Amino acid sequence: MNMIEFKNVAKVYEDKTVALKNVNLTIKKGEFVFLVGPSGSGKSTIIKLLIREIAATSGSIFVAGRNISNLKFSRVPQLRRNIGSVFQDFKLLPNKTVFENIAFALEVIGKPSYMIKVQVPQVLKLVGLEHKLVSYPHQLSAGEQQRVSIARAFVNRPPILLADEPTGNLDPVNSDGIMKLLSRINLIGTTVAMATHDRSIVNSMRRRVIELEEGEVIRDQKRGVYGI
Amino acid sequence: MIFRPRYFFGETFTSLRRNFLMFFTAITTVAITLFIVGFFLIIIYDVQGVLASVKSQVEVAVYLKDNITVELKTYLENEIKGWNEVAEVIYVSKDAALEKFKTENAGSEILKEIQGNPLPASFEIRLKSPEKVDQIALRFVAKDGSYIEGVDEVIYGQNYVQKIFSITAIAGSIAFLIIIILLLAAVVLIFNTIRLSIHSRRKEIEVMKLVGATNWFVRIPFIFEGFFEGFVGRAISAVLLYFITNYLLIKGETALADTMHIKDLAILGSSNIMLYIYVGMVIIGSLLGVLSSAFALKRYVRI
Numbered sequence: 001m002n003m004i005e006f007k008n009v010a011k012v013y014e015d016k017t018v019a020l021k022n023v024n025l026t027i028k029k030g031e032f033v034f035l036v037g038p039s040g041s042g043k044s045t046i047i048k049l050l051i052r053e054i055a056a057t058s059g060s061i062f063v064a065g066r067n068i069s070n071l072k073f074s075r076v077p078q079l080r081r082n083i084g085s086v087f088q089d090f091k092l093l094p095n096k097t098v099f100e101n102i103a104f105a106l107e108v109i110g111k112p113s114y115m116i117k118v119q120v121p122q123v124l125k126l127v128g129l130e131h132k133l134v135s136y137p138h139q140l141s142a143g144e145q146q147r148v149s150i151a152r153a154f155v156n157r158p159p160i161l162l163a164d165e166p167t168g169n170l171d172p173v174n175s176d177g178i179m180k181l182l183s184r185i186n187l188i189g190t191t192v193a194m195a196t197h198d199r200s201i202v203n204s205m206r207r208r209v210i211e212l213e214e215g216e217v218i219r220d221q222k223r224g225v226y227g228i
Numbered sequence: 229m230i231f232r233p234r235y236f237f238g239e240t241f242t243s244l245r246r247n248f249l250m251f252f253t254a255i256t257t258v259a260i261t262l263f264i265v266g267f268f269l270i271i272i273y274d275v276q277g278v279l280a281s282v283k284s285q286v287e288v289a290v291y292l293k294d295n296i297t298v299e300l301k302t303y304l305e306n307e308i309k310g311w312n313e314v315a316e317v318i319y320v321s322k323d324a325a326l327e328k329f330k331t332e333n334a335g336s337e338i339l340k341e342i343q344g345n346p347l348p349a350s351f352e353i354r355l356k357s358p359e360k361v362d363q364i365a366l367r368f369v370a371k372d373g374s375y376i377e378g379v380d381e382v383i384y385g386q387n388y389v390q391k392i393f394s395i396t397a398i399a400g401s402i403a404f405l406i407i408i409i410l411l412l413a414a415v416v417l418i419f420n421t422i423r424l425s426i427h428s429r430r431k432e433i434e435v436m437k438l439v440g441a442t443n444w445f446v447r448i449p450f451i452f453e454g455f456f457e458g459f460v461g462r463a464i465s466a467v468l469l470y471f472i473t474n475y476l477l478i479k480g481e482t483a484l485a486d487t488m489h490i491k492d493l494a495i496l497g498s499s500n501i502m503l504y505i506y507v508g509m510v511i512i513g514s515l516l517g518v519l520s521s522a523f524a525l526k527r528y529v530r531i
Binding site: 051074077078079080081085091092093094095104105107108109110152156 | 235243247431432434435436437438439440441443445446
């Protein structure tokens with residue numbers, strides 16, 4: 001089953017920058033995919049299109065078989081509840097504790113508090129931070145903060161997890177930990193797409209690699225490496 | 229979306245506590261701006277009241293000739309009473325005029341000089357609408373320019389009455405302008421402050437949207453906060469206003485009224501207008517808070 005499908009997708013930003021031209025790609029359920037390429041090649045644009053932060057200029061995008069290119073504004077929240085997203089800058093709320101940051105993601109989609117009380121410690125255990133419930137983000141290391149943000153993205157058990165340069169701000173040791181975590185999440189059956197330009201990570205994982213250059217897919221390789 | 233009051237109230241108060249500085253700024257802005265508006269409203273209302281009471285004291289005095297017949301006097305009195313513009317006609321006889329003169333000038337040298345009764349009888353006419361004083365006075369003038377039969381002279385403060393009227397008219401429009409400007413300033417200030425406080429939390433909104441919160445779910449806590457800020461800010465300015473009016477203005481005005489011998493000046497004492505101002509401002513304050521939040525959010529919710 002195709003989890004993500006791009007059909008002739010192009011994106012031109014308002015300032016006339018061409019971010020994507022005629023991109024076609026499919027990602028199957030349970031796959032782990034790296035999106036690689038230099039800055040400005042279109043990796044982040046693909047992620048933004050998937051969570052409908054932006055809309056495609058032309059072409060169709062399917063998520064779990066549904067065409068999201070002409071999704072109504074009111075249906076966007078529903079789409080985002082099925083896609084966990086992780087970013088380079090973590091996007092944690094500084095004035096909320098670890099528990100509250102993750103609980104927040106459940107509260108805003110209307111989960112009852114008894115479920116929140118069970119699910120948050122569970123997911124924190126998964127990311128190995130069960131002892132940091134009442135810490136604030138600034139009391140954590142960068143690696144720990146990224147784990148919290150992954151926990152938040154995954155607590156709702158979405159079928160898709162998108163990560164945009166999740167290791168961009170981390171040292172190699174912490175990056176390694178994050179990659180192990182994403183692999184585990186992938187093993188449970190979650191489709192994971194990660195944009196990165198961290199050569200060593202891509203080379204050591206040997207997963208599918210989609211390489212972009214100037215808005216075009218120039219390579220799609222099973223068990224690939226970063227580049228030649 | 230399921231409405232969950234506990235979440236929304238909880239979220240509102242938690243964030244109020246954690247964003248105390250921003251909250252404090254918003255509340256003081258609301259309090260100060262609305263205080264100024266309210267203060268001016270009261271002052272202006274008061275000045276209007278003073279001018280109105282001055283205006284209401286405008287009257288026409290019609291002095292009668294000593295040789296006027298009783299029939300003519302009665303005829304004139306009935307005629308004047310029949311005019312629509314007239315509120316009250318008081319006949320002051322020669323004797324009554326002398327009595328009044330004596331009491332007003334008791335102990336003065338001038339009383340010894342008076343032989344007999346040189347004072348004329350008169351009608352004192354109070355008007356329903358003092359602006360028409362000119363027209364009323366003119367009715368005692370015949371076509372040839374002299375006064376009608378039996379009337380010796382008509383006095384209504386020709387020189388100052390019109391001045392008072394134009395002053396009150398100008399004061400009224402200036403007051404209206406001031407209130408409008410102040411109110412606009414209040415709206416802009418409150419809106420900007422609330423927008424700033426929302427701007428400082430755009431990250432929060434971004435995260436909410438990212439994890440799939442609906443637009444209304446994002447908006448409601450902010451709107452609650454706006455309401456709360458408007459309400460509390462207004463309450464503070466109401467308390468300030470209450471003390472200022474009760475302990476400063478009323479005392480000052482009582483002193484003023486005493487020195488100027490104006491009876492109707494106790495306008496602030498009438499709690500009616502104060503109640504309107506308080507209630508009106510609470511509604512305006514809360515409404516401004518809510519609307520500012522809702523409006524300022526528009527930009528940030530659309531992520």
